[in-house]
Amino acid sequence: MISWQLDLGARPVPGGVRFRVWAPLAASVSVILSRNGNEEAAPLERDGENFSGVISGAAAGDRYWYLIDGYLYRPDPASRCQPDGVHGPSQVVDPDAFGWTDDAWRGIPLEDLITYELHVGTFTPEGTFDGAMGRLDYLVELGITAVELMPVAQFPGNRNWGYDGVFPYAPHPAYGGVAGLKRFVDACHRRGLAVILDVVYNHLGPEGNYLHAFAPYFTGHYRTPWGDAVNYDGPYSDGVRHYVIANALHWVAEYHMDGLRLDAVHGIYDFSARHILAELADAVHSLAGCLGRQVHVIAESDLNNPRIVTDSEHGGHGLDAQWSDDFHHALHTLLTGERRGYYEDFGDFSQMLTALRDGFVYAGTYSRHRRRRHGSASSHLPPERFVVCIQNHDQVGNRARGDRLSSSLSPEQLKLAAAMVILSPYLPLLFMGEEYGETAPFPFFTSHGDPDLVEAVRKGRREEFAAFGWDTEVPDPQAEETFRSACIDPEKRHREMHRHLFAFTRELIRLRKALPPFSDSTRQGTSVTGFGMEQVLMVNRHGHGDDVICIFNLSGVERPVPVIGIRGRHRKILDSTDSCWGGGKSSTPELLDQGALLLMPPFAVLIYQEVPLP
Known part of the structure; x- marks a missing residue:
């Protein structure tokens, strides 16, 4: 107990x-x-x-x-x-009624997280926790170490992304409710999988939000894009803070969660002497210590503020990690050529180097999109403080049609994108279906009961995409077919291009786990060289006496690249253009030496490992 x-x-x-x-x-x-x-x-x-x-x-x-x-x-x-x-x-629910079998479970170290984000309702045909349990062995086969659930707290209707939740303590009955979620977490732990839950502490949804009747949970002093801000620093805010921190602890204690992903913390306004994020992180870490488990608190933030993940002894909030939008935007723009909306700040090859070397691209530099300077330096932070991806629910779902990269990029580009994320110095995150090139979209969907709210959401979605210049019909968020269109089919991984991409992704994860320079990453053990004219990156990873070189060609043409800055001879251990990954006959050399001129195929990924001295 x-x-x-x-x-x-x-x-x-x-x-x-x-x-x-x-x-x-x-x-x-x-x-x-x-x-x-x-x-x-x-x-x-x-x-x-x-x-x-x-x-x-x-x-x-x-x-x-x-x-x-x-x-x-x-x-x-x-x-x-x-x-x-x-x-x-x-x-009334008895929180002690479930018979847990994970007494020996101690969690997963932060640096070992390879996270798979999923939406319970569209991950399986059943759309439930029990249905998702049937695909856990599949995730283990892939090499995933942590499952991240999009919000499951009660929202209006049965179809929703989860960010309109209004009962933060109640798992949605449509997914399987209290017992279903506990069965899912217990099953994950039996397979060695951690579970991270996406929680929303910056706002509550508009329909079914009855908190106003009880206390001043909200304040008109600040505004968020979703309405009134949560009252973290005004009169009666002590009770609000207790409500939110107790919620975080309840997920850890009653549901055995291994981590919490805090949605959009830039929408949390708190000018108290001790920020709510710091208080929450301390409380979670303290409870985890009492339980003898590792529990991680991870923020989504677009502030580029290293204080969020700086420890409290050095004036930070003490969260364990945060999502890095800059990495995503830098890579996305290079692969797609998109430059509208918030992508207007990106597109230079040098920004990808900065993202790999330092973390934040915007670290006090001027942002055209924001029309001001943005961010602060992060190069002093260890790599495991950043979670990176090339697709997630926001970056896919907040497109006009919810289209995935598989609808616009070639198989070679998809392999390149996967390698850039999984072999980065940071914590990689995959969005469900990405591993095999799922073609189903992931549009925004709801099932609100308030007709005025339904129309407001429809209108808001259309207006949101104006800055991106997407001249296309926006799927009706309220329509059931919009929700149905998002359901994924992992059986595609056995067919055509999907088979090769799945096998390639699985091999990348295996290499990340098996090779010390990947699995034990440090800033000091990573050097990045960019060849701007060629659009080629060379990332040298050192660790435990081993040396691995990753070379990425982000251009669509063959590029000659001089091999510089390596020690000794290196043997090729992966070539994305090989026939086993769906390419042709590889022409790249098996051995690599300092000073060689390497011809990189279009959008190719090459990995070489140092050959031990005899």
């Missing part, structure tokens, strides 16, 4: 259920239990800013409302289950 327990919501205790809700401005709060078609009211006692009490005879499975000031029926802000949707009553 662990020492931490959630002190909000409903929890079975001997003889009944204990209820506790934060409602500092209410005059009275009662619990309305719905049992056997009847409603029973029981008043709670004021406990500081909370109302609490034990209701005898109540039990797990009972449905209930809170009655505020004698007239306002509302579901529980800390509800663990909403069986009838966001507008229905909450349900």
Whole structure:
């Protein structure tokens, strides 16, 4: 048993259920239990800013409302289950009922994360946690070490990306609810897979958001792109901070999560002396220490602020890692040629070198897109502080039609993109289906019940793409066929081009794990040389007495490249143009020496390993 327990919501205790809700401005709060078609009211006692009490005879499975000031029926802000949707009553759940089998599980070190992001509803035909369990062996075969779930907290309807969640403590019943999520995590741990959960602490969705009735959870002092900001530093913010930090701890304690990915922390506004991110990271790490497990806190941020992942002893927030948009944008623009919207800041070959060498491309330099200087230097940070990708739910789904790179890039370009990500010094992330070149789109989809909100979302999506100049029809987010179009089919990995791309991706992951210069990456052990006119990168990785050279041709023509800065003789261990990866007969040399002139095929990836001295 662990020492931490959630002190909000409903929890079975001997003889009944204990209820506790934060409602500092209410005059009275009662619990309305719905049992056997009847409603029973029981008043709670004021406990500081909370109302609490034990209701005898109540039990797990009972449905209930809170009655505020004698007239306002509302579901529980800390509800663990909403069986009838966001507008229905909450349900009592026993958090200790599940029989876990992962007592020996201790988590995965940060530097070993090879993450696979998936959306539960479109990952399998069933669209459930149990359905996803059926594909875990497939992810192990691929070499994945961590599964990242897009948000699963209760949202309106049954189809949604998850970022419109309004009950942060309640796994969605459409996916399998409380028991389904726990079964999934337990099954992952049996296979050696960590689980990272995407959580949203910058806003709540507009439909079914009943928190306003209980307390000042939100503030009009700041605005986010999604509406009112969460109140982290205004009056009554102590209770808000407790609600959010308790939520993070509840995912770790009750669901055995190995990591939390914090959505868009640039939408979290907090001018307190101690930032909510620092307080949350400390709380999670402290609980993880008590549990004897490794739990990582990872931010999504477009601030290019190294403070987020700088330790608290040096004035930082102490998060473990953050997503790096700069790496994605630098690589995406070179491969696709796109230059509109936020891509206007990218497209220079030198930016890819900077991303590989330093992390942030914009480190106090002027951004045309933002019309100001942006970011701060990150070259002092270890590589494992950055998560990189070439596709994720945002970069695919926030395109007009949700089209993947497989719809516009050649197989050779897709292999090059995979190698750049997986063999980078950073923590690689793959988006579901990317490993075999999935062709299904991943458009934005919803199933809201409010007609005005439905139309507002449709209008907003059309307007959002104006800056990119995408002259195409935007799929209707509310239509079920839009959701259905996003379902992936991993069986494609056995056919045609997909077979070669899957095998190539799996080999890249194997090499990352097997070769010390990849698996134990440092800034000091990585040197990057760029040949700008040729659009060729040479990345030299050193570690544990081993030396590996990765050469990437980002151009569509053959390029002569001088081999410089290497020691000793190197033997080829991977060539993306080989027939086993869907190419032709390779013409690149088996051995490489300092000073040689190497002819790089278009969009090719070559890896050479130092030959040990006799």
